[in-house]
Amino acid sequence: MPSTPITGDQRFVKNINRTALLRLLREHPGISRADLVARSGLTKSTVSLLTKELIDEGWLAEDDAQVTGALGRRPTPLRLLGHGLTLIGAELGPDSISVVSTSVHGDLQEVNQAPLIDRAPDGACHQLVEMVTAQAAKVTQSGSRLLGVGVGLPGAVDTVSGVLQFAPNIGWREVEVGRRLARELEHARLGDVPVYCHNEADLAAIGEIEFGRRPADDPLIYISCGIGVGAGIVLNEALFTGATGSAGELGHTTLQIDGRPCSCGRRGCAEAYVGLKSIAHEAGHMGRQERIDRDALRADLANPRMKKARLAFRHAGDALGVLLQNAWTIFNPQAIVLGGETVALGGAHFMDAAIERLSGFAEQAGMPMPLVRVARHGELATAVGGAAFAMHSLLRPYGTRSIALRVNAEG
Numbered sequence: 001m002p003s004t005p006i007t008g009d010q011r012f013v014k015n016i017n018r019t020a021l022l023r024l025l026r027e028h029p030g031i032s033r034a035d036l037v038a039r040s041g042l043t044k045s046t047v048s049l050l051t052k053e054l055i056d057e058g059w060l061a062e063d064d065a066q067v068t069g070a071l072g073r074r075p076t077p078l079r080l081l082g083h084g085l086t087l088i089g090a091e092l093g094p095d096s097i098s099v100v101s102t103s104v105h106g107d108l109q110e111v112n113q114a115p116l117i118d119r120a121p122d123g124a125c126h127q128l129v130e131m132v133t134a135q136a137a138k139v140t141q142s143g144s145r146l147l148g149v150g151v152g153l154p155g156a157v158d159t160v161s162g163v164l165q166f167a168p169n170i171g172w173r174e175v176e177v178g179r180r181l182a183r184e185l186e187h188a189r190l191g192d193v194p195v196y197c198h199n200e201a202d203l204a205a206i207g208e209i210e211f212g213r214r215p216a217d218d219p220l221i222y223i224s225c226g227i228g229v230g231a232g233i234v235l236n237e238a239l240f241t242g243a244t245g246s247a248g249e250l251g252h253t254t255l256q257i258d259g260r261p262c263s264c265g266r267r268g269c270a271e272a273y274v275g276l277k278s279i280a281h282e283a284g285h286m287g288r289q290e291r292i293d294r295d296a297l298r299a300d301l302a303n304p305r306m307k308k309a310r311l312a313f314r315h316a317g318d319a320l321g322v323l324l325q326n327a328w329t330i331f332n333p334q335a336i337v338l339g340g341e342t343v344a345l346g347g348a349h350f351m352d353a354a355i356e357r358l359s360g361f362a363e364q365a366g367m368p369m370p371l372v373r374v375a376r377h378g379e380l381a382t383a384v385g386g387a388a389f390a391m392h393s394l395l396r397p398y399g400t401r402s403i404a405l406r407v408n409a410e411g
């Protein structure tokens with residue numbers, strides 16, 4: 001029986017060393033080469049070689065060294081710049097597609113949003129691929145280097161194959177999104193750009209860790225509130241996705257025994273009370289073909305005489321408070337972050353009711369409230385999280401479970 005040859009991989013080792021320096025510089029902007037040597041444990045010559053390479057590629061910049069009289073020239077401070085380096089993130093939602101490009105720090109460069117023209121898998125994937133490749137073309141035409149693409153999908157995703165396994169909100173099962181996108185990027189001569197597909201809430205959670213404040217809140221639970229309701233769980237800087245990738249489906253935990261029917265087939269799920277469709281139903285703004293009339297919802301919220309919509313958001317917020325209490329109790333996170341369309345649309349009507357309910361639980365238990373905050377990028381949290389995931393994977397060549405989808409690898 002032929003045995004697998006045992007080989008080393010210098011490039012892999014070099015990549016780990018490079019990313020260690022990048023991460024150190026992100027955590028400690030302005031440190032010098034000598035500091036990098038001390039903190040990384042790498043030799044002076046390795047640090048010197050790698051920083052030169054990273055400066056040449058646009059990753060790093062040297063700040064002015066200060067001259068201090070008799071002490072002579074002080075060490076040159078280095079910082080993460082990312083000049084000419086761009087990430088793309090996207091979200092394929094039940095009603096719309098968002099594509100963004102960001103810097104390596106998560107600063108938004110371009111945003112492109114469009115309603116979903118066709119809800120069937122073929123049409124929707126086609127539209128997604130068109131929008132992402134158009135954005136990728138813009139990035140490369142501007143002379144920037146595209147580092148990676150992360151795509152958020154509304155359901156459980158096999159992150160290795162990029163297959164969306166089950167999305168009850170749009171009724172899709174086993175849709176091959178990742179490979180279609182990788183194939184189109186290959187046609188656009190961007191076949192070496194890694195593509196990552198993940199559940200939408202997972203990406204938004206990584207967005208908070210990768211592009212959020214430092215040091216990052218960890219463990220962190222991100223709860224996505226839209227048509228679907230789901231959670232992304234980050235622990236020790238890594239996503240917890242469960243045995244088959246469906247961990248964090250908070251929207252399908254039971255809030256009411258034998259309650260309202262849910263898109264997943266069960267009854268009484270949180271989504272049937274917190275989800276945007278339930279709000280639109282209660283407010284009387286569910287249009288034809290299960291389309292939510294968002295303009296009418298917005299108009300009602302702005303009109304003090306229209307109480308129905310406000311009440312619908314309050315009721316959903318109250319149910320969200322119960323969900324927050326459950327998530328807090330199960331995970332004891334450092335922070336719970338809320339994002340998604342319902343947070344953006346409902347604003348204080350939705351959020352205040354949730355916080356009121358949660359603080360009631362905290363009071364009853366005599367415990368301080370957990371930290372709950374709104375996502376930095378609101379309804380773009382997943383798309384920006386896609387860019388963040390590409391960066392996250394790049395900086396952890398050994399750690400992420402996702403595999404970049406290469407068409408030439410598996411056809």
Ligand SMILES: [Zn+2]
Pocket residue numbers: 251252253262263264265266269270271
């Ligand atoms: Zn359900």
